[in-house]
Amino acid sequence: MSTAAAEVTRREPVVIDKGIGPRLTRALGRAPVHIVLVLLGVFWLIPTTGLFITSLLTPSDAAQGGWWNFFAKPSTWTFDNYKNMFDNEGITHALVVTAQVTIGATILPILIASAAAYALAWIEFPGRDWLFLIVVGLLLVPVQMALIPIFRLYNTLNLFDTVPGLILFHTAFALPFAIFLLRNFFAGIPRDLMEAARIDGASEVRLFFKVVLPLGLPAIASLAIFQVLFVWNDLLIGLVLAQDNAPIAPAIASQLRQFGSNLDLLAPAAFFSAVIPLAVFAMFQRYFVEGLLAGSVK
Amino acid sequence: MSSTGIRTEFPPGGEAPSAPSGTSWRSWLVPLGFLAPALLLLTVWVIYPMLATMWRSLFSDRGNEFVGIDNYERIFTDDRLLTALKNNALWVLIIPAAVTAVGLIFAVLVERVRWSVAFKISVFIPLAVSLFAVGVIWRIMYQQDPDRGAINAGIAAVQGVVSEEGVLSTARPSSDALSGTPQGGLTLTETVGPGGVAQLGLTAIRATEVPEGSEQAVRPEALQGGISGVVWRDFKPGGGTAGEVEDEEVGLPGVTVELRDADRKRIDSTSTGADGTFAFENVPAGEYRVAIGSQTFAQPFKGINWLGDSLITPAIMFAYIWVTAGFAMVIIGAGLAAIPRDTLEAARTDGATEFQVFRRITVPLLAPVLTVVFVTQIIGVLKIFDLVLAVAPGSSQDNAATLAFVMWQRSFSGQNAFGLGAAISTFLLLLFIPFLVINVRRFRAEAR
Numbered sequence: 001m002s003t004a005a006a007e008v009t010r011r012e013p014v015v016i017d018k019g020i021g022p023r024l025t026r027a028l029g030r031a032p033v034h035i036v037l038v039l040l041g042v043f044w045l046i047p048t049t050g051l052f053i054t055s056l057l058t059p060s061d062a063a064q065g066g067w068w069n070f071f072a073k074p075s076t077w078t079f080d081n082y083k084n085m086f087d088n089e090g091i092t093h094a095l096v097v098t099a100q101v102t103i104g105a106t107i108l109p110i111l112i113a114s115a116a117a118y119a120l121a122w123i124e125f126p127g128r129d130w131l132f133l134i135v136v137g138l139l140l141v142p143v144q145m146a147l148i149p150i151f152r153l154y155n156t157l158n159l160f161d162t163v164p165g166l167i168l169f170h171t172a173f174a175l176p177f178a179i180f181l182l183r184n185f186f187a188g189i190p191r192d193l194m195e196a197a198r199i200d201g202a203s204e205v206r207l208f209f210k211v212v213l214p215l216g217l218p219a220i221a222s223l224a225i226f227q228v229l230f231v232w233n234d235l236l237i238g239l240v241l242a243q244d245n246a247p248i249a250p251a252i253a254s255q256l257r258q259f260g261s262n263l264d265l266l267a268p269a270a271f272f273s274a275v276i277p278l279a280v281f282a283m284f285q286r287y288f289v290e291g292l293l294a295g296s297v298k
Numbered sequence: 299m300s301s302t303g304i305r306t307e308f309p310p311g312g313e314a315p316s317a318p319s320g321t322s323w324r325s326w327l328v329p330l331g332f333l334a335p336a337l338l339l340l341t342v343w344v345i346y347p348m349l350a351t352m353w354r355s356l357f358s359d360r361g362n363e364f365v366g367i368d369n370y371e372r373i374f375t376d377d378r379l380l381t382a383l384k385n386n387a388l389w390v391l392i393i394p395a396a397v398t399a400v401g402l403i404f405a406v407l408v409e410r411v412r413w414s415v416a417f418k419i420s421v422f423i424p425l426a427v428s429l430f431a432v433g434v435i436w437r438i439m440y441q442q443d444p445d446r447g448a449i450n451a452g453i454a455a456v457q458g459v460v461s462e463e464g465v466l467s468t469a470r471p472s473s474d475a476l477s478g479t480p481q482g483g484l485t486l487t488e489t490v491g492p493g494g495v496a497q498l499g500l501t502a503i504r505a506t507e508v509p510e511g512s513e514q515a516v517r518p519e520a521l522q523g524g525i526s527g528v529v530w531r532d533f534k535p536g537g538g539t540a541g542e543v544e545d546e547e548v549g550l551p552g553v554t555v556e557l558r559d560a561d562r563k564r565i566d567s568t569s570t571g572a573d574g575t576f577a578f579e580n581v582p583a584g585e586y587r588v589a590i591g592s593q594t595f596a597q598p599f600k601g602i603n604w605l606g607d608s609l610i611t612p613a614i615m616f617a618y619i620w621v622t623a624g625f626a627m628v629i630i631g632a633g634l635a636a637i638p639r640d641t642l643e644a645a646r647t648d649g650a651t652e653f654q655v656f657r658r659i660t661v662p663l664l665a666p667v668l669t670v671v672f673v674t675q676i677i678g679v680l681k682i683f684d685l686v687l688a689v690a691p692g693s694s695q696d697n698a699a700t701l702a703f704v705m706w707q708r709s710f711s712g713q714n715a716f717g718l719g720a721a722i723s724t725f726l727l728l729l730f731i732p733f734l735v736i737n738v739r740r741f742r743a744e745a746r
Binding site for chain 1: 737
């Protein structure tokens with residue numbers, strides 16, 4: 001995590017202090033800021049820490065008192081809950097489905113969106129600008145607008161409760177943002193480069209694969225991270241369009257009803273389901289931050 | 299700005315190096331090849347369902363009857379939907395402003411420390427965690443029992459410093475010689491004058507709750523010019539007479555006894571000894587009432603019911619802010635980094651205080667970025683669903699419900715109310731239209 005985190009600091013402007021005197025007064029003046037930040041930082045970590053520790057307690061220990069008692073007698077932790085979780089076929093199946101859907105619904109929209117974005121950015125054809133405006137308009141269509149008709153369509157097409165059904169739905173709803181982001185990125189590719197390639201007789205397909213895609217990698221990376229996080233963490237779509245083949249979040253959602261009695265399953269499942277996105281996030285934090293900025297700041 | 303910064307201008311078109319030109323169908327064919335998969339998916343999975351949902355919203359829940367705008371009327375008449383509307387309004391009013399403010403504060407603070415990375419990581423983590431996991435996390439945090447829920451444990455710890463649990467939290471009068479309530483204090487029904495002896499018997503005290511160091515209760519001697527008395531546990535195994543101090547009955551030390559005048563105004567107070575006795579000396583002639591102060595009966599902190607009907611929405615909102623603060627901090631932090639240092643330094647050399655610099659320079663220069671965060675949050679908050687489902691227990695779900703939640707609940711959680719669900723979805727879309735218009739306008743303006 002530290003290397004990824006270092007990426008963030010690199011953007012920080014460095015204020016150069018001159019001399020020991022000013023530096024000391026400055027440090028003292030900032031003591032309250034430090035204290036406030038330490039408290040806030042610790043506070044922000046408590047909930048996730050609580051989940052992790054709870055996931056390491058035996059049901060009887062968890063029933064006895066708060067997870068913070070763990071710090072008083074840290075010898076009681078155990079990985080039994082995780083072992084039991086991985087022995088639970090329902091959970092492992094849900095994790096496999098989550099992985100399949102996430103991989104499919106990340107690669108597919110990137111391929112489809114970059115092709116479309118290339119056409120919208122670099123191929124002249126009538127109605128191009130209108131098409132892009134429609135895509136921008138679709139950006140704001142809430143998922144809810146599609147759930148009922150797609151639920152019924154899937155029942156007739158036998159796509160209900162299938163991995164391809166989930167992938168296609170996620171892909172379609174990822175496209176407007178993906179096309180929007182990539183078109184704007186591709187449009188920034190130097191014109192001379194494109195012209196030179198065209199003069200050399202490169203076909204559109206060749207241009208796309210050999211010039212635009214490689215140059216677009218930073219944007220594609222940002223997009224991929226967003227999509228992984230979004231699809232992996234989705235609850236609503238999986239809840240509506242799947243049942244026995246539901247990804248992890250919707251699969252466990254029903255367990256929330258007996259909250260408390262099944263914490264030994266809920267806590268490790270919730271924590272483990274958070275580990276993958278956390279890992280992705282930690283590894284590619286720079287792209288994530290850049291994507292956030294590109295997506296929202298004009 | 300990062301290198302992925304968006305350039306919204308279209309690449310100078312018109313005289314563009316055109317695709318291998320030929321017949322007009324070919325000029326369509328190439329772009330179509332690139333666009334076809336996207337167009338197909340968008341048409342089947344977004345555009346067709348969107349139109350179908352609008353159409354469906356005009357029919358009854360089972361779909362066999364045209365009902366016009368009845369489903370939309372239900373949004374504004376059904377009790378649960380009114381609650382959802384109210385909650386959505388609260389979310390929109392509170393959260394975008396709160397998240398923007400928290401993000402701004404974090405971004406400004408974090409700029410001033412060298413170890414900002416550690417802080418950023420801790421605020422960033424929730425952003426990657428699924429809202430479902432966030433739900434589990436906060437269900438654990440919000441548990442009511444202060445021995446299990448960390449939030450209530452924190453409050454109990456703070457409160458324990460301010461006010462302690464009473465010596466006797468469960469005690470009740472042993473006879474009707476005492477009246478009143480534990481909350482208001484128990485008072486002897488009969489008045490006492492100087493030289494009188496007050497006997498205040500209590501029961502319903504578990505053996506384990508008898509204060510440490512208590513001894514056999516003693517009926518004190520009358521006190522010349524004063525009032526004496528005893529507070530004791532008026533109970534002994536095998537019975538005994540209520541209202542009388544007997545063998546094996548213990549005194550209750552540490553109890554606050556108050557002396558009140560005829561107007562029930564407290565004029566003195568004292569504390570009982572190991573045998574339960576107490577004394578007020580030098581009491582002027584008159585009639586008084588002797589009472590046991592309410593603090594004796596103070597209940598231990600039972601925990602705030604965060605997940606109950608009344609607090610559930612604020613509780614979910616807090617969890618949401620916990621998740622989103624990192625997002626706001628990053629965006630605003632980037633805007634902050636783009637502010638020219640010279641401007642700030644110039645203001646400081648001119649003698650502006652840090653707060654003035656913040657108010658008059660930083661915030662106005664950040665306005666566009668703050669707007670972006672604010673608008674993004676409105677859009678996100680209007681669709682809020684996951685957190686409601688994950689944090690609210692079944693019993694308070696109706697009070698936590700939002701439009702997106704009721705849409706799912708009524709359509710897919712057993713009731714198949716597709717007509718209503720379609721109407722709620724369409725209503726949500728309508729709420730987005732202002733943002734849609736803003737977006738489209740912005741891009742058309744930039745395209746020119």
